[in-house]
Amino acid sequence: MSKETVSTPLAPQAIGTYSQAVKVDNTVYLSGQIPLDPQTMQMVDGDISLQIRRVFDNLQAVAEAAGGNLNDIVKLNVFLTDLSHFPIVNEIMAEYFHQPYPARAAIGVAALPKSAGVEMDAILVLPNEYY
DSSP, X not given: OOEEEEOXXXXXXXXXXXXXXXXXXXXXXXXXXXXXXXXXXXXXXXXXXXXXXXXXHHHHHHHHHTTOOGGGEEEEEEEESOGGGHHHHHHHHHHHOOSSOOEEEEEEOSOOGGGOSEEEEEEEEOOTTTO
């Protein structure tokens, strides 16, 4: 078994005892991303749509650093402080992903770090040509 950490300056740096992602053989476990701008490490300004896009951009940066992309995600977990925003997640997700879409869970939570409205984590499997 091969295990390595994945890190990129194009996504927010880990602010705690975790890695942006951990790659085990051809499976990559992406840590939760909130809508932090990787350059400023501040929350993005704006509505939930901007927060969701920033989270997808952060996940994409880490996936690319691991040798893949968002369409290699097989499982996506979405955490929302307001589940009424779930249709917005679906709409924006369709811009970032194409079929077959990953398996997914949407979970309503009371609060997220830095008062974010959304957080997502994922598992991706790299195609054999990248592994």
